[in-house]
Amino acid sequence: MEALKFLLGVFLPYLALLVFVGGMLYRLARWKKLASPPMTLYPAPPDEAGNLKNLLKETLFFKSLFHGDRWLWVLAWLFHVVLALIFVGHFRVFTNVDAIFMKMGMSEQAILAMSGGAGGAAGVIILVTAIVLLVRRLVVQRAREITSVADYFALALIGLIVFTGDIMRFSSEHFDLSDTRSYFAGLATFSNVAGDPLLDNGVFLLHMTLALLLFMYIPFSKILHLGGFFFTHQLIRKN
């Protein structure tokens, strides 16, 4: 048990960070190196400013998908926006950012209400959208016939991460963020956190392990689109 806690609670976080950062840099470097002959697709923005605006629209609103498949757009957009929210929200888990909010004039109650309200809603929405995306894959023919194990795996992984996260959030036992904050502070300062009591929380350990696996999986899977789609849009929309 101690060995497992060390492996997942101490070793894996560092490994995952290395693999994720290294993997993404490796991908970016490889893409950058490759020649890219012109392949403009119209309507193409006439200049750099227009190009940037278009890219922003794609990033924030999934513009192409909006025109291509409205139902998938609703699902995917919700899914991603909430994903981004949750990502940002996790800063409260890692470290005490409440001080910043307080400086901005928020009371402690307000912060807790925001975290409980928006965070709680996010936890539900993302679980629902992930499940509906999965059902869509099973039901909609044009998606089903091109879906392989890897595609189910990505969704299942996300779903499990969300599910374990939701357990912690919605369980009757109060989860104290000061525990995670001291644990991550320990990791960040390379102190020995193997004995941290937080690691005795099985749900937390599972949640974090799955999340770290996802991070390591990204540079080697289709979720790589999070780094790639800027460039692929750029390739066809540059005039």
Next chain:
Amino acid sequence: MKPEEMKEKVVSSIKAIEKAPRSMQMYMEICAKCGTCASVCPIYFGKPEKRYNPAERSDLVRRIYKRYCTMSGRLLGSLAGAQDFDPGKMQEWVEMFYECTGCRRCASFCPFGIDNSVITRKGRAVADQLGLTPKTMLKVIQVSLATGNTDNASPAAFKAAIEFLEEEMEEEHGGTKIKIPVDVVGAEYFYVPPSGDVLVNPEATMGVAKVFHVLGMQDRWTMSSKCFDGANYGLFTGDDKSMKADNKAYVEEARRLGVKVMLMGECGHAHRIMKMMMEKGRWWGDLPFSIINCMEWTAQQIEAGRLQFDKSKNAQPVTYHDPCNFGRSCGIVDEPRKIMEASCADFREMYPNRAENWCCGGGGGLSAMDEIKEFRMEVSGKKKLAQIRETGATYVATACSNCKRQLTQLMEHHGLEIEVGGVHDMLSRAILVDGKAAERVSYD
């Protein structure tokens, strides 16, 4: 070819994706398998089956790439979407890659802008290296490289055709001589149509000649008896070498003639290769001439009020089909409409149009392949047929020889009395020369 030898060639060709281009490698890695491309693809619309799903077709290449070029694929195999090449499936491979029209509609709507036509072209290039390019396509390329045009016409035959056109125009316009200059060194404009617009549907070329005549520029343009066909099938077979060889002859001819402007004709892929690929990609370095399309040129003249028309000559309802290569790949969408609206009394749009237009079903060279005519008529052309029907038009204009062939067959096959022709064809029928439009003779 032995299966092992075939496999080795296919695998090494796909491994080359690691070296270039960027688009290919990224497309191999980031497709989310969301199926959006399928819902906007003319082929999948025509027949919603796995085989016709763009992502499935692209996966033929992608699986092998993953198997040989990615760590996850090497380690995890099919769990990571990897699969080895099966030489027994090569025939199916060739068929499937000739079931995509390269229309790039998928790229317009894919959340990541993945252009499946690039992968299709790669799939065809692999087939080409194995000598498995469909014979009809191969023949067009061989003829084109040997004679400079896809219709196997000699310079003498070309000149005879031009003389015939001049006589026709003289007759149409009550004795007014309208010239089509040929091989004039020192001319400013070098008109490069598809050979079909000289030999098969020559009204477009007559239209261009009339524009120059009305502008009083009859001595300032020329055609070439060696280079009168911008069509270039290397784009379709994935064979870069022949595409560039074919293209080079035209650039050299333009240099020899000393022209200032290369005036591309109503041929989408020819214009795309010349303007978007050759000029932009600087295949032959600096060019002493600019490249524009005849539709841009004519539209400018109309805007400047230099051309007059008798619209009653084109009284029937008319619609315009945007060739994918003009609409999506070159951004030429307003110019043909300007010409149509100036010369036709009842111009109607089909929807969607312009850059979102549906392919005719004959793109990517498919139009020339009679062996898959049934597929073109019943599957790939299905959406276009419905779109055209909806307009109620009795004439479909389009600026591409391949689209014209496909659409003509589509109308015949489905028993519709709808004429198919070019944009300058309509102009030719309505433009005023010395104050009078053509007294049209029948060309049937």
